[in-house]
């Protein structure tokens with residue numbers, strides 16, 4: 001093996017290996033190891049071949065084992081597996097330290113600082129196929145991906161299994177949702193010891209008493225199947241979503257191709273994971289050029305009233321998307337400074353079992369007769385507002401793709417700068433028998449984003465595949481749902497999202513990217529839904545605008561409910577949606593979290609603090625403020641007797657002058673929260 005390596009290694013790589021003494025013979029099962037350290041040296045990674053010549057890696061955080069030796073490789077159909085008998089042909093090392101600017105985001109400037117090691121491997125015996133493994137070590141985690149170069153003996157590949165493992169040592173507590181279990185990503189998070197993890201989604205967050213918090217996820221999921229993880233004791237194994245029902249194949253590809261990056265974010269505790277931008281860093285820079293047409297913003301819409309069953313998506317006497325009703329929302333948006341008005345149920349296709357593979361009925365250019373789309377587009381535009389299109393597909397991706405070009409042309413022609421897409425179905429299969437998050441769906445989602453970009457339309461995607469940082473490359477893909485959102489509070493048979501849901505997802509789902517959670521419900525007891533209520537206080541609904549990041553935020557409740565509480569509504573009108581920077585002030589997954597964000601290009605800050613079902617005293621340290629300034633803090637907190645069960649709508653608004661170094665102390669009610677606006681006074 002050494003002979004092969006020395007023969008093929010680049011001069012630069014060889015000198016790096018020798019001078020930095022990065023070559024060692026130090027593990028029982030790995031004959032040769034190559035070491036990679038993050039820029040600070042706190043995170044280290046070792047690559048090695050096992051005695052049978054199978055690639056493997058391990059990683060340490062602050063000198064402590066984080067990932068034990070874990071195997072890598074592929075099982076193919078109609079070709080020998082690419083597993084063992086490999087030798088290292090070449091090692092190339094590189095580093096980068098750049099800072100890039102997000103066009104919009106939770107953090108304007110992001111430092112991309114890493115060391116990389118690219119290994120070219122080949123089978124020592126015929127057919128001598130080649131595979132590259134690229135590892136990166138950042139100060140907030142590690143990442144690796146496979147690349148299969150173009151070669152004579154490996155052209156078309158059908159991947160049965162990607163054999164990537166994540167073997168963990170230590171007693172981890174795992175925070176997970178089940179994969180391929182019928183409800184896409186829409187579950188409450190389960191918290192179990194690692195050994196009880198089944199087939200689960202990523203990001204998978206792992207916490208422990210002592211030692212780093214980890215989150216396993218992926219980046220740049222394109223032209224490939226989604227990676228779920230299967231737990232086996234202390235090991236997690238990549239489990240790719242099948243391509244079609246009944247097929248053992250997960251991915252069909254032609255060389256050359258790269259897999260998505262497999263990522264393990266690491267931090268001292270779970271709060272540190274929230275401000276890790278590793279997934280974004282691994283994605284390619286913006287491919288759309290000038291994206292000045294992509295605007296963060298706030299919206300209202302004909303939506304919550306449908307979930308409350310006050311109106312219907314389908315046609316008939318209770319049809320929600322009428323011209324008259326839409327005008328009311330447009331007027332409300334214009335009067336209160338909102339950017340957009342979402343209208344669901346505007347188009348033909350809702351009459352029938354649309355959620356149950358309804359037969360290609362959705363039309364994306366044909367409005368119901370009681371919805372005058374031309375007049376409404378003009379009415380909105382005259383008032384400085386735009387309509388947000390809605391493309392519910394009923395998970396009929398073929399029907400949608402057939403209409404894609406005309407559908408986006410229609411949006412553009414009508415001045416609709418954004419669209420909400422949806423893929424509702426019962427189960428995990430699309431009408432064409434492809435899996436909801438399999439390779440074909442991933443390709444479909446990419447096509448929708450690109451088509452939208454060609455028409456200068458922003459996409460907010462529901463029931464789509466999880467976020468792996470594509471917004472960096474396609475900044476028009478502004479937000480997604482991909483978790484249980486607000487709507488579950490209206491109709492879920494389990495009574496809706498319990499208060500701890502929003503104290504968990506900032507540490508799990510939100511690590512992937514923005515979420516269209518749609519906060520802002522003020523009428524929390526839901527008279528039209530007697531079996532349900534929103535399990536938060538009103539003040540917590542306000543705090544969610546800061547805690548749950550999205551560049552497009554809905555004020556989800558009905559205008560009449562906002563009119564009842566104009567002083568609390570002021571926070572929704574004021575809160576920013578685009579940020580200079582984000583700080584996590586405190587947090588404990590499942591218990592509470594407090595996040596501060598500074599307005600992009602401004603001096604003001606907003607803070608959101610939330611708790612689970614337990615009341616708790618918080619003391620927020622304002623040391624993130626500029627020391628040379630005073631700020632007017634407007635504090636929206638729970639009333640003394642507020643409680644999400646019995647008294648959710650009780651809140652207090654206070655105003656006072658604060659400086660860096662002050663603390664804001666308050667008591668969060670059971671299921672409660674606090675939202676703060678910190679307006680900088682002039683110096």
Ligand code: NOJ
Pocket residue numbers: 303344392422424462463481487
């Ligand atoms: C599910 C989406 O999450 C929800 O927001 C939407 O109203 C319905 N589908 C109908 O498309």
